[in-house]
Amino acid sequence: MGSPVVLGIESSCDETGAGLVRDGRLLGHALASSMDAHARFGGVVPEIAARAHLHALTPVVREALAGAGLTTADIGAVAVTTGPGLSGALQVGLAGAKGLAYALGVPLYGVHHLAGHVAADTLEHGPLPDPCMVLIVSGGHTSLLLVRDLARDPITHLGDTLDDAAGECFDKVARVFGLPYPGGPAIDRTAREGDPRAVPFPRPLTTGPPENRFTFSFSGLKTAAARWAERHHGAGLPLPLADGAASLQEAVADVLTRKAVAACAEHGVRTLVVVGGVAANSRVRSLAEERCAAAGITLRVPPLRLCTDNGAMIAAIGDLLVRAGAEPAPLDVSIDPSAPLTYAALHPVAAGARTGHPPAGSWAQRSAGAASHSRRAALASPL
Ligand code: KG4
Numbered sequence: 614m615g616s617p618v619v620l621g622i623e624s625s626c627d628e629t630g631a632g633l634v635r636d637g638r639l640l641g642h643a644l645a646s647s648m649d650a651h652a653r654f655g656g657v658v659p660e661i662a663a664r665a666h667l668h669a670l671t672p673v674v675r676e677a678l679a680g681a682g683l684t685t686a687d688i689g690a691v692a693v694t695t696g697p698g699l700s701g702a703l704q705v706g707l708a709g710a711k712g713l714a715y716a717l718g719v720p721l722y723g724v725h726h727l728a729g730h731v732a733a734d735t736l737e738h739g740p741l742p743d744p745c746m747v748l749i750v751s752g753g754h755t756s757l758l759l760v761r762d763l764a765r766d767p768i769t770h771l772g773d774t775l776d777d778a779a780g781e782c783f784d785k786v787a788r789v790f791g792l793p794y795p796g797g798p799a800i801d802r803t804a805r806e807g808d809p810r811a812v813p814f815p816r817p818l819t820t821g822p823p824e825n826r827f828t829f830s831f832s833g834l835k836t837a838a839a840r841w842a843e844r845h846h847g848a849g850l851p852l853p854l855a856d857g858a859a860s861l862q863e864a865v866a867d868v869l870t871r872k873a874v875a876a877c878a879e880h881g882v883r884t885l886v887v888v889g890g891v892a893a894n895s896r897v898r899s900l901a902e903e904r905c906a907a908a909g910i911t912l913r914v915p916p917l918r919l920c921t922d923n924g925a926m927i928a929a930i931g932d933l934l935v936r937a938g939a940e941p942a943p944l945d946v947s948i949d950p951s952a953p954l955t956y957a958a959l960h961p962v963a964a965g966a967r968t969g970h971p972p973a974g975s976w977a978q979r980s981a982g983a984a985s986h987s988r989r990a991a992l993a994s995p996l
Pocket residue numbers: 626750751752753754779780781783784795796797798801889890891892893894895920921922
């Protein structure tokens with residue numbers, strides 16, 4: 614028997630995603646975004662995001678299945694983001710995933726959102742080499758990771774950001790520049806007409822003590838960009854937006870790629886994988902290509918549609934876990950909004966949740982016992 618079709622569900626922030634993966638192959642995926650509903654607030658409003666997930670989850674799963682030419686009966690396992698992310702948003706995805714897994718009598722796997730970002734690349738470029746260097750750059754995280762077997766081994770953090778993530782820096786500066794939310798793509802677009810050497814923005818933590826060589830910091834850069842904008846406003850001068858955006862983007866891309874290539878060299882790693890929303894940035898991509906080529910490093914970056922949050926990446930990491938024989942989540946698996954990335958599987962249990970509850974068995978054992986009930990529930994399922 615081949616490996617099962619894994620349904621992946623993502624709901625950690627403002628994208629509701631569903632993806633279907635089997636044996637490393639993407640069969641179909643669908644995405645709904647509540648981004649527009651947040652735009653006028655200049656950032657994601659957690660309550661709005663959670664409510665939007667509630668509305669979007671069933672249609673998105675249905676659309677992914679239709680795109681793949683499958684039905685719920687074809688789903689052999691469900692993977693869902695259990696953290697990190699917005700609490701209410703994660704809860705909606707987990708509740709939906711639990712309902713489906715229980716109704717279908719299939720195992721459930723809780724996964725770490727960032728491991729999903731890493732796994733996204735395997736859908737395009739095949740299995741990851743062991744070891745590989747991963748630069749993960751999103752709206753909430755910026756880390757350099759040494760990855761062995763993503764589904765089995767602990768993940769080594771060589772460095773993380775001390776303050777803001779790279780995407781957060783783009784988002785916050787875009788706001789100061791008067792650009793729309795989300796800021797990263799707006800900065801990228803605006804930068805096209807600008808001169809990246811126009812403003813000498815700092816390159817934080819590229820000099821100084823060696824223990825900081827793989828550590829990031831973007832809040833100083835954010836402040837420098839805000840001060841630059843304020844100086845223009847104060848003097849009543851028009852803001853040379855394109856130059857500011859291009860210079861900021863250059864500073865971020867320079868720091869990210871310089872540290873990533875240095876980490877590969879120091880650890881003798883021949884492959885760099887750049888993932889997360891900021892991997893969609895055109896300058897991050899081109900500078901990474903340039904520097905990796907010069908250093909003889911193979912660069913892997915997922916296609917644009919798989920860089921930002923989506924359900925395919927969660928299905929991809931779920932599929933890797935299933936094929937690695939990982940233990941499914943217990944029935945009382947919960948969420949962890951600030952889970953550190955140590956393993957791809959993430960099965961938190963709420964404190965005190967087990968008091969007075971039946972002992973937690975594995976999802977597969979429990980749902981096997983509920984098989985007839987499951988089939989009935991599956992028939993009644995709205996999907
Ligand atoms: O991975 P992601 O979709 O969500 C998180 O897990 O955070 O990343 C979102 C981040 C946002 O900060 C967004 O501004 C940034 O990725 N981003 C970009 C681009 N596209 C998305 N940043 C720079 N250039 C882009 N083209």
